[in-house]
Amino acid sequence: MIFFDILKLALRNLREAKLRVALTTIGVVVGVTVIVTMVSFGLGLQRNAVQRFKDLDLFNEITVTGQDVSELVAQVFNRGGQGGGGEGDRRAGVRRTRPQQPEQAPKRALDDAALAEIARIPGVEAVEPTVEFTAYVRANGRTQPQSIGGALVPNPASRFKSYAAGHMISDPTADEVVVDSRFISDFGFAKAADAVGQTVELLAPLGAERNPKQPAAAPQDEQAKQGSKQQRKANEDELSFFGLPLGDDAETNAQDARLTVRTFRIAGVLKDEVESGGVGRQARFRGLMPAARLYIPLATARELSHQYRDPLNEVALQLARESGALSAQQAEGYPSVIVRVNDPDVLTDVRKQLTALGFSSFSIVDELEEIRTFFLIVNSALGLLGGISLLVASFGIANTMIMAILERTREIGIMKAVGAEDREIKLIFFVEAGLIGLAGGIIGSLAAWGIDVVANRLAYRFFLQPRNVSFINFFALPPYLWLGAIAFAIVISIIAALYPAARAARIDPVKALRHD
Amino acid sequence: MSEALLETRAVSKHYQMGATTVVALDGVSVEVREGEFVALQGTSGSGKSTLLNLIGGLDQPTSGEVVFDGRSLAPFSKREMARYRRHAVGMIFQNFNLIPTMTAAENVSLALAFGGVRGRARDERTRALLERVGLAERTAHRPAELSGGEQQRVAIARALANRPRVLLADEPTGNLDSTRAHELLSLLRTMVERDRLTVLMVTHDRELAARFADRTIQMKDGKIEQRMRDEG
Numbered sequence: 001m002i003f004f005d006i007l008k009l010a011l012r013n014l015r016e017a018k019l020r021v022a023l024t025t026i027g028v029v030v031g032v033t034v035i036v037t038m039v040s041f042g043l044g045l046q047r048n049a050v051q052r053f054k055d056l057d058l059f060n061e062i063t064v065t066g067q068d069v070s071e072l073v074a075q076v077f078n079r080g081g082q083g084g085g086g087e088g089d090r091r092a093g094v095r096r097t098r099p100q101q102p103e104q105a106p107k108r109a110l111d112d113a114a115l116a117e118i119a120r121i122p123g124v125e126a127v128e129p130t131v132e133f134t135a136y137v138r139a140n141g142r143t144q145p146q147s148i149g150g151a152l153v154p155n156p157a158s159r160f161k162s163y164a165a166g167h168m169i170s171d172p173t174a175d176e177v178v179v180d181s182r183f184i185s186d187f188g189f190a191k192a193a194d195a196v197g198q199t200v201e202l203l204a205p206l207g208a209e210r211n212p213k214q215p216a217a218a219p220q221d222e223q224a225k226q227g228s229k230q231q232r233k234a235n236e237d238e239l240s241f242f243g244l245p246l247g248d249d250a251e252t253n254a255q256d257a258r259l260t261v262r263t264f265r266i267a268g269v270l271k272d273e274v275e276s277g278g279v280g281r282q283a284r285f286r287g288l289m290p291a292a293r294l295y296i297p298l299a300t301a302r303e304l305s306h307q308y309r310d311p312l313n314e315v316a317l318q319l320a321r322e323s324g325a326l327s328a329q330q331a332e333g334y335p336s337v338i339v340r341v342n343d344p345d346v347l348t349d350v351r352k353q354l355t356a357l358g359f360s361s362f363s364i365v366d367e368l369e370e371i372r373t374f375f376l377i378v379n380s381a382l383g384l385l386g387g388i389s390l391l392v393a394s395f396g397i398a399n400t401m402i403m404a405i406l407e408r409t410r411e412i413g414i415m416k417a418v419g420a421e422d423r424e425i426k427l428i429f430f431v432e433a434g435l436i437g438l439a440g441g442i443i444g445s446l447a448a449w450g451i452d453v454v455a456n457r458l459a460y461r462f463f464l465q466p467r468n469v470s471f472i473n474f475f476a477l478p479p480y481l482w483l484g485a486i487a488f489a490i491v492i493s494i495i496a497a498l499y500p501a502a503r504a505a506r507i508d509p510v511k512a513l514r515h516d
Numbered sequence: 517m518s519e520a521l522l523e524t525r526a527v528s529k530h531y532q533m534g535a536t537t538v539v540a541l542d543g544v545s546v547e548v549r550e551g552e553f554v555a556l557q558g559t560s561g562s563g564k565s566t567l568l569n570l571i572g573g574l575d576q577p578t579s580g581e582v583v584f585d586g587r588s589l590a591p592f593s594k595r596e597m598a599r600y601r602r603h604a605v606g607m608i609f610q611n612f613n614l615i616p617t618m619t620a621a622e623n624v625s626l627a628l629a630f631g632g633v634r635g636r637a638r639d640e641r642t643r644a645l646l647e648r649v650g651l652a653e654r655t656a657h658r659p660a661e662l663s664g665g666e667q668q669r670v671a672i673a674r675a676l677a678n679r680p681r682v683l684l685a686d687e688p689t690g691n692l693d694s695t696r697a698h699e700l701l702s703l704l705r706t707m708v709e710r711d712r713l714t715v716l717m718v719t720h721d722r723e724l725a726a727r728f729a730d731r732t733i734q735m736k737d738g739k740i741e742q743r744m745r746d747e748g
């Protein structure tokens with residue numbers, strides 16, 4: 001008997017018991033719906049996470065760290081001591097907490113020569129040093145200490161691509177600034193567009209600009225935020241020593257003649273979505289770059305960061321120069337730079353070269369394998385839930401098939417009498433079960449797709465839209481998922497039919513055909 | 517001996533019923549030649565159906581062997597047995613054993629499907645078979661819409677679907693009135709004469725046996741009692 005005839009027979013048998021078959025199929029539908037919905041949610045999470053990584057350039061950027069001045073000092077003055085500089089030195093350094101500490105301590109400072117060398121590594125598209133400092137910022141009639149970062153202009157990274165209003169700083173020497181959305185709210189602008197074109201002033205003590213090599217105190221260093229109260233107190237003492245009018249009434253004294261003011265024009269307001277690395281407004285990183293409220297052209301930022309250097313750091317620099325570890329002509333290195341490669345595939349090679357040059361590096365790709373494993377576990381757990389419901393459905397299939405045997409005993413006897421082989425009897429049952437699995441799989445996948453669509457709509461309507469977030473698809477429904485689910489449903493159904501089919505094939509035709 | 521199309525050699529069939537053994541057949545040897553119409557008679561429980569099922573390949577004997585066309589069925593695998601049932605013999609029963617949810621044509625077509633006949637050839641052969649048993653007009657009827665005589669004709673058409681040489685009939689007229697019974701046996705007789713079909717038929721009815729069969733085999737308590745040779 002050809003398969004087509006078996007198929008016709010199976011379809012006919014299913015039609016004969018419509019209600020029972022429908023109920024059995026519903027069991028499969030539920031199982032498949034649960035599997036596909038769950039796993040599509042897990043895959044959606046994964047896709048969104050990976051997409052976010054891509055958006056943040058995390059697949060083609062590397063953070064490179066070099067020796068900073070405090071490490072240089074530690075090396076010189078603690079030579080022969082036990083194990084170099086203590087943790088205290090490290091804390092005093094300008095380095096900020098990174099997502100991950102590099103495995104290897106850097107052996108070289110990231111000075112301009114080093115940057116040029118890095119730029120020559122094949123595959124490197126851009127080298128963007130990390131420059132950041134904190135300064136009192138005045139805008140829209142308010143004055144607040146804010147973190148300020150340097151940005152390469154023009155900038156190839158996606159962190160400077162999307163703007164709520166305005167655009168990127170127009171050229172490397174422009175007195176322009178881009179700000180983030182938190183800046184907008186902190187400085188009381190109603191909306192992003194209102195800020196574009198407005199003036200931002202960075203305040204510095206009068207002496208600072210005239211003599212950049214002299215210790216210049218930042219009004220409030222970021223270290224103070226992390227540090228103990230004592231340190232903050234110390235800072236404030238120093239500040240009052242330098243005669244800076246600081247404190248609660250800072251805004252009222254904004255026009256004080258002892259302050260120098262550097263003026264910038266707001267070119268653009270960055271979109272929030274590019275931030276990461278923290279919860280909500282506490283974002284600490286923009287891609288691999290430490291997050292700042294304002295970004296100004298790199299060279300300007302570099303220059304200003306020296307003015308805002310904290311005293312501890314200034315001491316470290318002087319010590320380094322006195323010891324000869326850093327010559328008078330030699331500029332101190334950047335704490336870190338972000339290296340952008342033109343292709344994620346060359347990232348590993350570039351990192352090897354960076355290590356060879358004596359730098360430490362970090363890239364999110366290191367974590368990628370763990371992220372994959374994490375999602376594999378999540379998706380398996382979600383799939384398992386669905387698998388269990390499908391398992392329950394398989395008992396329904398087995399039950400339906402056994403009922404069918406009882407009803408069709410005579411029919412099976414007749415088929416055997418006219419020459420059906422055991423194999424063919426079994427096949428009819430397998431095809432019937434397979435059809436139930438197929439129907440359940442298709443309907444279940446469609447139902448899961450429907451749930452995905454509805455859940456996305458609801459999430460958008462009641463969760464995202466009120467928060468002014470654009471539509472996000474929380475689910476991923478790749479063909480392999482629903483095709484796999486359908487195949488799985490068919491396989492489970494056929495397995496459920498193994499016993500009933502074997503029992504049907506064993507039917508004794510003599511008994512089946514006996515008429516009383 | 518060698519001309520026999522169908523032969524049983526000392527066939528016995530025992531059924532184990534708990535502690536007791538029921539001897540349904542006890543060393544039965546019969547021969548049927550090609551083109552013969554043989555009646556099998558005996559009281560109820562004498563083992564007629566059991567013998568027919570063994571010859572039809574639906575069951576295996578406890579001892580002895582069934583030989584068809586010079587070949588013993590004893591060494592046949594299950595699969596070969598299915599082929600044998602499909603192509604060598606056709607069976608009909610007292611209660612017709614048609615599939616109630618299928619039309620006359622579908623019942624016949626099913627047997628052809630198992631015989632590997634497909635497509636138009638199958639449709640054509642189905643029609644020809646139903647025409648041959650006088651049911652050309654009834655092909656689309658389900659068993660419940662047909663009389664007993666008509667149902668048995670459908671059963672005959674189905675039994676002969678894959679051109680077997682032997683038709684095994686277990687009390688085919690048991691559920692028919694005498695007029696329908698006569699009609700049905702005339703049909704079988706015609707097939708024996710015209711197509712050299714071989715018929716082995718179980719019947720209670722001495723009169724019918726005497727009238728349509730070439731000879732009658734008498735059974736009692738699982739054994740052959742006597743051989744009767746009617747005209748020839």
Ligand SMILES: Nc1ncnc2c1ncn2[C@@H]1O[C@H](COP(=O)(O)OP(=O)(O)O)[C@@H](O)[C@H]1O
Pocket residue numbers: 531532533538539540558559560561562563564565566567
């Ligand atoms: N499956 C079976 N199990 C036990 N005994 C059976 C079975 N089939 C038939 N028999 C017994 O074998 C004997 C012969 O039965 P059967 O061939 O049906 O007789 P007949 O068809 O001549 O009326 C009877 O006594 C019957 O009870």
Ligand SMILES: [Mg+2]
Pocket residue numbers: 564565566
């Ligand atoms: Mg009987």
